Amino acid sequence: xxxxxxxxxxxxxxxxxxxxxxxxALDRTxxxxxxxFAGLIELGTLVLLVMAALExxxxxxxxxxxxxxxxxxxxxxxxxxxxxxWSLAERSRGATAVLLVAGLAQxxxxxxxxxxxxx
Numbered sequence: 001x002x003x004x005x006x007x008x009x010x011x012x013x014x015x016x017x018x019x020x021x022x023x024x025a026l027d028r029t030x031x032x033x034x035x036x037f038a039g040l041i042e043l044g045t046l047v048l049l050v051m052a053a054l055e056x057x058x059x060x061x062x063x064x065x066x067x068x069x070x071x072x073x074x075x076x077x078x079x080x081x082x083x084x085x086w087s088l089a090e091r092s093r094g095a096t097a098v099l100l101v102a103g104l105a106q107x108x109x110x111x112x113x114x115x116x117x118x119x
Contacts, residue, residue: 005044005048009045016041016106017104019037020034020100021100028096029088030087035084038080041080048076052069053070065119073113076110079106083099083101
């Protein structure tokens, strides 16, 4: 799991959060562009999950650490879709702000994944 992908995912998640903050400030609802941005982050998270699955055998991660690692990665795969479903169902400023929290949580999940991987 070394390489630029985890750092790119953290940066993309934080950039997504900033874009959503602008949407909240302008009282806009999520659109296709925002959904596409979230889709790219989801794709990167899926690639990270596959990379971790391929490398976990070679790494010196105990069983509980591997379960924690994959738990974080699977949580990262559902955070943004759940946030989008919520924001599309309610169509309010507060519901759009849920995406802001989901973007921050996505960045946190990748950071925690890196911490579990290196410990």
